[in-house]
Amino acid sequence: MIRRWKIPAIILFGFAVRFLYSxxxxxxxxxxxxxxxxxxxxxxTIIRALSFDTWPPLYALFMHYWQKFGQGVLFLRLPSVLFGTLTLILVWHLAKNLFDKKTALLALILASVSPPLVYFSAENRGYALFVLLTVLVILAYLNLIKKGSLKNIVLFALTGALAAYTHYFAALLLISLPIASYLTNHFTIKLRTLLFSYLLILILVTPWLLYTLGNPKPQCLCASSGTGLIFTQFFMALGGAGIITLKRIFEGPTPIFIRVFLISSAIISNFFFAKSLTQLKNKNNTWLLALFFLPLFAIFTISFYQPLFSVRSFIFLATIFITVTAYALQQTSKTYLYLLIVLSILSLIATSQKPFFEYEPLKKMGTTLIALDAPSTQIIHAGLYTYLPATYYAPSLSQQVLKSDLPEPLINSLHLNTFLTSPTSRTYRTYVFVLAIDRYDHRQVQRILTDLYNAYGEPQKVNLNNIRILIFRPKNA
Structure with missing residues (x-):
């Protein structure tokens, strides 16, 4: 028997982890x-800009009002902390509805320390809201199966539309729900009820689709089909892992214990997830597994023709991964259960050491630029990677950025101060050039740096790991 205090205690613990991590x-x-x-x-402007972006507008519209009350880092991340905490409650209900209370308790424990769920519950991004809404969609679908009432139809349609207005990958889940039911011969639903529900969703999202379709979008930093599948499985157990950051585990001076904790947790988590594939007699488990793999295989196939394998966008599958892993663990020895929980906590601790961001200290970059500021000084950024954080941490400085290839409405919404004047014009006495390794247009940067070297000679160099700050002053200064 599960004591009543355990559930709120674990949820409170999960909130504390997310809050501290943020x-x-x-x-x-x-x-x-x-x-x-x-x-x-x-x-x-928000709606216009995001019609040219890879994100729908719901999260940005919410943050538009939230930011009126505060703009500190913690305050901006707080909605994601709250969304992530609410997701824990929904994971408990999902596992309890599909399996039993013991499995639900285990799923709740795993979700509370899940590195990807914690990681995306500590960022000013739409992923935490997306995960929350996708679990709501699954629960609403299960309610619709139990009773095809008008109330349940409207609830499913609303949650589905909200998820679609948060992230485009919501379409993968919505399409996979009835297909998984059909393939597993489970959760039958009247065709009329199903069609009416999806017609409502289509009506709700069509205005946005008509507005955004045809507009150019930023290029996807996506993995290939094969690499994407492997990375996604590791991503289910690693926070902050993607096509760029996952490889950072093996780079530079990353401590060996961090590598061991992260990789061990990923392998063991996937081992127990794989054990759920041997539990196909349970139709609920089989249905969840189909719901997990259908979106992956869909993007796997499409990515042969159009690169769409965004590893982080599959964060909505993490709750399914955790639920079926919890079910598999429930069927095994408690020794393995304790081992996985311990490794999950160790992995969370290791991730908190910032193995993916320690080489790019953006806040320290901001304070360094403030210290370098002086009259007739112009700061030039090689790309948005340093420019946007720098304008947040040091908004009073005169900063410019080299021309970006983002769609114009998106650029206009960022209020970029684009660098256009050649440094050889000596408009400023001192130029400070900032770049992050491998995150800029090499040809454009090389041209500007050549002009600066010719005009000012060898610069003073400040190295902040992967961030380079070059200070060009007159030769006689």
Missing amino acids: IFSHDFWLDEALNYQIAQNNLQ
Whole structure:
């Protein structure tokens, strides 16, 4: 028997982990700063800008109002902390409805320390809201199966539409729900009820689709089909892992214990997830597994023709991964259960050491630029990766950025101060050039640096791990 205090205690623990992680994890980086800047605009500009982006507008519209009450890093991340905590409650209900209370308790424990869920519950991004809404969609679908009432139809349609207005990958889940039911011969539902529900969703999302379809979008930093599948499985057990950051585990001076904890947790988590594949007699488990793999295989196939394998966008599958893993663990020895919980906590601790961001200290970069500021000084950033965080941490400085290839409405919403004047014009006495390794247009940067070297000679160099700050002063200064 599960004592009543255990559930709220675990949820409170999960909230504390997310809250502390949002404070001490990593600096306010590019994607967070981009969301912050877009949400600063009026509603019309936000909607227009995001019609040219890979994100729908719901999260930015919410943050537009939230930011009116505060703009500190913790305050901007707090909605994600709350969304992530509410997700824990929903994971408990999902596992309890599909399995039993013991499995639900185990799923809740795993979700409370899950590195990817914690990681995305500590960022000013829409992922935590997306995960929350996708679990709501699954629960609403299960209610619709039990009773096809008008209330349940409307609830499913609303949650489905809200999820679609948060992230485009919601379509993968919505399409997979009835297909998984059909393939597993489970959760039958009247065709009329199903069609009416999806017609409502289509009606709700069509205005946005008509508005955004045809608009150019930023290029996806996506993995290949094969690499994406492997990375996604590891991502289910690793926070902050993607096509760029997952490889950082093996780079540079990352401590060996961090590598061991992260990789061990990923392997063992996937081992127990794989054990759920041997439990196919349970139709609920089989249905969840189908719901997990269908979106992956869909993007796997599409990515042969169009790169769409965004590893982080599959964060909505993490709750399914955790639920079926909890079910598999429930069928095994308690020794393995304790081992996985311990490794999950160790992995969370290891992730808190910032193995993915320690080489790019963006806050320290901001304070360094403030210290370098002086009259007739111009700061030039090689790309948005340093420019947007720098304008957040040091908004009073005169900063410019080299031309970006983002769609124009998106650029306009960011209020970029684009660098256009050649340094050889000596408009400023001192130029400070900032770049992050492998995060800029090499040809454009090389041209500007050549002009600066010719005009000012060898610069003073400040190295902040992967961030380089070059200070060009007159030769006679």
